[in-house]
Amino acid sequence: MSKRKLNLLFERARNEPAPVPPEEFAAGVLHAIRHEPPGAVMEAPSIFDRLDLLFPRIALGAVAVIILCAVLDFGLTAAGMPGLHDGLSQISAQWLLTPDEFQL
Amino acid sequence: MNDDAELLERIRNGATDDFAEVVRRHQGRVYAILHRYERDAHKIEDLAQETFVKAWRALDQFDGRAPFDHWLSKIAVRVALDHLRREKRRQNEIGLPELGDDALDWLRSGDEQSELDGRAAAELLDLAMRELSPLDRVVITMQEIEGRSVKEICEATGASGVAVRVRALRARGRLRRALEKLMKGEHEQTEIEPAV
Numbered sequence: 001m002s003k004r005k006l007n008l009l010f011e012r013a014r015n016e017p018a019p020v021p022p023e024e025f026a027a028g029v030l031h032a033i034r035h036e037p038p039g040a041v042m043e044a045p046s047i048f049d050r051l052d053l054l055f056p057r058i059a060l061g062a063v064a065v066i067i068l069c070a071v072l073d074f075g076l077t078a079a080g081m082p083g084l085h086d087g088l089s090q091i092s093a094q095w096l097l098t099p100d101e102f103q104l
Numbered sequence: 105m106n107d108d109a110e111l112l113e114r115i116r117n118g119a120t121d122d123f124a125e126v127v128r129r130h131q132g133r134v135y136a137i138l139h140r141y142e143r144d145a146h147k148i149e150d151l152a153q154e155t156f157v158k159a160w161r162a163l164d165q166f167d168g169r170a171p172f173d174h175w176l177s178k179i180a181v182r183v184a185l186d187h188l189r190r191e192k193r194r195q196n197e198i199g200l201p202e203l204g205d206d207a208l209d210w211l212r213s214g215d216e217q218s219e220l221d222g223r224a225a226a227e228l229l230d231l232a233m234r235e236l237s238p239l240d241r242v243v244i245t246m247q248e249i250e251g252r253s254v255k256e257i258c259e260a261t262g263a264s265g266v267a268v269r270v271r272a273l274r275a276r277g278r279l280r281r282a283l284e285k286l287m288k289g290e291h292e293q294t295e296i297e298p299a300v
Binding site: 001003006007009010012013014015016017018019020021022025026027028029030032033034036052053055056057 | 120121123124125127128131132135136139145148149152153156157160161220221222223224225226228229239248249250251261262263264266267270271276279280283284287
């Protein structure tokens with residue numbers, strides 16, 4: 001599918017006439033709103049809708065955090081200080097089972 | 105009475121029946137937006153009614169800074185987006201509609217200038233766009249079919265300019281792949297037909 005063919009498809013779809021509303025459409029809407037006062041608050045968007053709208057900012061933020069952690073780990077290791085990896089190993093050894101305890 | 109602002113003021117002051125005039129003035133525009141996202145005439149009518157009911161409920165929020173039809177268009181786009189999200193969840197249950205021969209012939213043809221009417225083109229795009237997320241579909245439809253600017257799409261969808269550009273680019277790529285898949289699927293069918 002070439003770019004030109006896709007553009008042609010858009011162009012032809014653009015020419016499709018919209019359907020005509022039925023004669024009694026306005027009366028139907030009026031019937032539906034008759035019992036409602038104007039100005040009621042619209043439904044709030046869901047949390048998923050809000051997250052969807054934040055794309056790609058959330059994705060970029062996540063990548064930035066990963067890069068920051070990697071650079072920090074690399075910098076600490078290069079400076080001879082315990083890096084994030086060592087920190088995680090310490091936590092693992094302190095709170096989780098050590099390899100010795102797995103020995104049968 | 106030819107001014108929307110005057111008409112809306114009367115409605116706010118209690119002339120509920122005048123809302124029918126608002127509907128008559130703008131129903132064509134609302135239908136034109138919604139039929140880009142739904143092919144079934146009855147469903148379009150339901151969605152158009154939902155759009156006007158939501159506009160009625162939110163009438164106090166219309167401040168008159170932008171033209172009323174812009175504000176109403178935004179509501180129609182949000183209604184379409186919600187509809188696409190609901191349909192996306194049901195998509196696997198209802199299956200896919202079949203494409204007409206005209207659309208498939210055009211898709212398979214090497215001659216780009218061959219005949220394809222607006223209806224067949226819209227059916228083809230509708231089927232291919234089922235591969236897109238609802239928001240991607242709205243973005244690409246507004247940009248490529250309705251010819252809206254990025255700013256207008258941002259206003260209607262609530263997405264940022266960067267997000268709209270990224271989504272438009274991604275949607276085009278996915279759409280091309282979806283159309284290629286449709287083309288390939290048809291080739292596979294014609295290949296296995298003689299053996300059946």
